[in-house]
Amino acid sequence: MKTRILAALGALLLFLPAASALTLPSAGEIKAAFDAIDSNHDGMISLDEWEKASFALFHAADKNNDNYLDPSELAGTNITQDTFALADENHDGRLSVAEFMRLRRAIFTAADIDRGDSLSFVEFELLTLLAQTGWTDRNHNGRIEPSELKAALVQAFGQLDLDHDGFLTPAETAYMSAEQFKLCDGNKDGKLTQDEFVHGYLLALGAL
Amino acid sequence: MLPMKSSTRLLALPLLAAAATLLSACQSASFDRTETLALASVPTVMQANPDLLGGLVGREALGSSPAPRNLGNDTQLQRAELDQRAYLIWKHSQKS
Numbered sequence: 001m002k003t004r005i006l007a008a009l010g011a012l013l014l015f016l017p018a019a020s021a022l023t024l025p026s027a028g029e030i031k032a033a034f035d036a037i038d039s040n041h042d043g044m045i046s047l048d049e050w051e052k053a054s055f056a057l058f059h060a061a062d063k064n065n066d067n068y069l070d071p072s073e074l075a076g077t078n079i080t081q082d083t084f085a086l087a088d089e090n091h092d093g094r095l096s097v098a099e100f101m102r103l104r105r106a107i108f109t110a111a112d113i114d115r116g117d118s119l120s121f122v123e124f125e126l127l128t129l130l131a132q133t134g135w136t137d138r139n140h141n142g143r144i145e146p147s148e149l150k151a152a153l154v155q156a157f158g159q160l161d162l163d164h165d166g167f168l169t170p171a172e173t174a175y176m177s178a179e180q181f182k183l184c185d186g187n188k189d190g191k192l193t194q195d196e197f198v199h200g201y202l203l204a205l206g207a208l
Numbered sequence: 209m210l211p212m213k214s215s216t217r218l219l220a221l222p223l224l225a226a227a228a229t230l231l232s233a234c235q236s237a238s239f240d241r242t243e244t245l246a247l248a249s250v251p252t253v254m255q256a257n258p259d260l261l262g263g264l265v266g267r268e269a270l271g272s273s274p275a276p277r278n279l280g281n282d283t284q285l286q287r288a289e290l291d292q293r294a295y296l297i298w299k300h301s302q303k304s
Binding site: 051080127 | 246247249250252253254255256257258259260261262263264265266267268269270271287288289291292294295296298299302
C-alpha cells in the first residue's frame with residue numbers, strides 16, 4: 001500500500017510544473033530580443049516588424065529549406081508539440097508558412113494587451129514570462145484581458161517565488177527590467193509582494 | 209511659367225532619370241539592410257524566446273483563436289497565398 005502511494009506521488013510529481021523548471025531569459029536578453037525585432041527603433045514592435053521577424057525565424061528553422069517546418073526542425077518540448085498539432089490545420093504533419101504565420105499573428109494579438117496594434121516593451125516582457133508560466137483565455141477571444149492578466153500574474157508570482165516567502169527579490173525576477181521592478185516596488189523596500197507585482201504590471205499597461 | 213529651352217529639357221531628362229535610379233537604389237539598400245538585420249537577429253530573439261511557437265501563450269492563443277471559424281474558406285486561402293508569396297519575396301531578398 002505504502003509503495004503504491006509513493007508510486008502515485010512520484011507519478012504526480014512528474015506532471016506537476018516545478019517552480020525551478022522556469023528558464024526565463026535575463027532582462028538584458030529580453031531587451032536585446034526586443035531591440036532586434038524593433039527594426040525602426042521606435043520603442044514599439046509593429047505587426048509588420050513582428051511578421052518580418054517571424055519570416056526570419058521560420059527561415060532559420062527551416063533547415064532543409066523546403067518552405068515547411070516539420071517537428072524535427074522545432075524544439076521538442078511538450079508545449080511545442082501541442083501547439084504544433086493545433087497549428088497544423090490540414091494535419092499533414094508539417095507547418096506551412098501560412099499556418100506558421102497564423103500562429104505568430106495569434107501570439108501578437110494575445111500579447112497586445114492594451115490593443116494598441118503594437119507591442120510595447122512591457123508587453124513583450126510579459127509575453128516572455130507568460131510563455132512559460134501560462135495564461136488562461138477564459139472568454140476564448142484570443143486576447144489577454146486585464147482580469148485574465150491578473151490571474152496569470154498571480155500564478156506567475158507563485159512560480160517565481162522560489163523560496164515561497166511571499167516576496168519576489170531582484171534575483172527571483174532577473175527577467176524583469178530595472179524600470180519595471182522599480183514601478184512595481186511601491187514601498188521601495190527592494191522586494192515585491194504579490195499585490196505590488198500585479199499592480200505594477202497593470203499600471204505599466206495603463207490597465208488601472 | 210517660362211517655356212523650357214529644348215537643350216535644357218534634354219539635359220533635365222537624364223538628370224531626372226539618374227535621380228530616380230539613385231532614389232530607387234537608396235530605397236533598395238535600405239530595404240536590404242532592414243532584412244539583413246532581421247535575419248541576423250534570429251539568435252538574439254531565440255535566446256529570449258526559444259519556443260518559436262510562443263510557449264504557453266501560443267498554445268492558448270491558437271487554441272481559442274476565432275479566426276478559422278469566422279473567416280470563409282476563400283478568405284483563408286487568399287491569406288495563405290499572400291503569406292506564402294510574401295515569404296518567398298522576403299526569402300529572395302535575402303539572397304540578393
